[in-house]
Amino acid sequence: MTEQRSSEWYAGTDRNSYIHRAWMRRGLPENAFDGRPHIAIANSASDLTPCNSHLNAVMESVKAGIYEAGGIPLNLPVVSLGETQMRPTAMLWRNMAAMATEEMLRANPIDGVVLLGGCDKTIPSLLMAAASVDIPAIVVPGGPMKTGTFQGVALGCGTDVWRLSEEVRGGTLSEQEFLRSESSMISSQGHCNTMGTASTMALVTEAFGMIIPGLAGTSAVDSRLLENSHETGRLIVELIEAERRPSTFLTRGSFQNAIVALAAIGGSTNAVVHLLAIAGRLGITLTLDDFDAIGSGVPLLVNLQPAGRFLMDDFQRAGGLLAVLREVKDLLDPTALTITGKPLVDYLDSARIWDHEVITVRETPMIADAGIAVLRGNLAPGGAIIKPAAASAHLLTHRGRAVVFDTIEDMHARIDDPDLDVDADSILVLRGCGPKGYPGMPEVANMPLPKKLLEQGIRDMVRICDGRMSGTAYGTVVLHVTPEAAAGGALGIVKNGDWIILDVPKRRLTLDVTQDELNSRVPNQATVDGFARPARGWERLYVEHVMGADTGADLDFLQGTSGHRVSRESH
16 A cells, blocks of 8 residues: 555654544544545535535545545535625635645645535635645535526526516516515525536536546535545545646646636636636646637537526536537547546547537537637736626627726715716726725626616626626626726726727727826726725735736735645644
8 A cells, every 4th residue: 555644643653643643533443544545525514605505415425435445534624615695705715715725734644635615716715725735636516506496487596686686676576576586596505506606616627627527517416416425535545546646637738628618618707717826826827818719719508597598407417518528529638637547538428418408519509609708908908808608799899988986885876876977888897896906806897787777678788897707697797807906907097988999809908098198197096095905814915915817816925836745743
């Protein structure tokens, strides 16, 4: 049997090895220390992360698989981030969760780890941690909830919240009916059942190679989730024996496959910042422009909300991710390996599409070129992104006058003002919402439309922001504008009435003023100084060290890996 990392703690007859063994003898038998691999289950279950609340049950199946394969499973609760619950935004703590998990994996006597995540930031933070500590690791995604219905209509979690709330504001749905739908929106354990960030990150992580092929997208209430969790427990023991660590099989080709998958499924724009951050931990060169270069020609094949009309249980019934990837197999890196040691492409030939309304074939895509578009220009010299699949086609080339909001509070205070100088051709600009400016880069870029325009039947406008938007959201939204306004970006000098040009086919985002005028302007002080600069704690550390969205919004000192070695004893 391979010499285990945990043996550095447990092997021997000296005082320190005695201490390490003795304190763990609270149920572990003597033969638990005979060289068997000790495996952490990084468990993000939490009642305050509702989408992950069922992961304790998943953990039990993982444990059983580890025991069966000869390993010692150990529950390791990790920082859990509830997207819907945490203020000011869960993104503020993604890097903290990654850092805390990394340090716990390194500091403890473990040989490998199974990563349990579901809600949006949990899988990314766990992957960032695993990449930086570089011990054998594998992901089990918690899975989407089953679909709920209201008045006989299936509800898309998240997407229908945005839609129904706008109908209330537009006067086409009563507030009473809106609130009645609340008890139907979340129908079971699991994360959002749309192609939001949670589903996207699970599917992208499978394409990336860190999940057993065919597992991502399995419903949280499907018995096959527990079956595959058991198999994952068995597989992690094999990974340790084979010394298959993230750095040994994840390559740039792995990210190519993730980006192709992201486009083909119509996935969340949030995957961009997460994949950039993970690449930075692995030391793999990945840029914002790679998402455009690799993904721009990939067809959208999945008819799911918010880009389409079906939901995640339909997606799995129709064939799931492997059926989608089979259609774009020629765009994938054939050498990129999965956690099993086999290339991803080896799992595609037997995949089939069982419902062509939900998953289309390559020849008849929903959209021919569906990848995330990267925009540049004097308004976003560091880049900005837009998801054409979720946008209105007629607005992808647009020129309009800016209506500027300096902060999220400013937007909420004025968006429904009947005297707001806005029409359907205007472009709504919200700034002060980037990583530093909020802080944390919240999901506010998909601003609500002005009530007076909703009452006129308008349901989309061009919106521009240095923040993010929910993967469940939709609309013609330009987001992740870099540099952000609070870091001195050009978004901070836009004035009400300025003409802005959006040209997605040409990948341009331009403030239509002369260069002399640009040079003469200074940022609005409300934008530069409008956020509370934290005096202490995590927020201060975050604001002082967070990088831009174009590099994944990680902290500058967290990029790269420190490995798994710990040189000093604790006693």
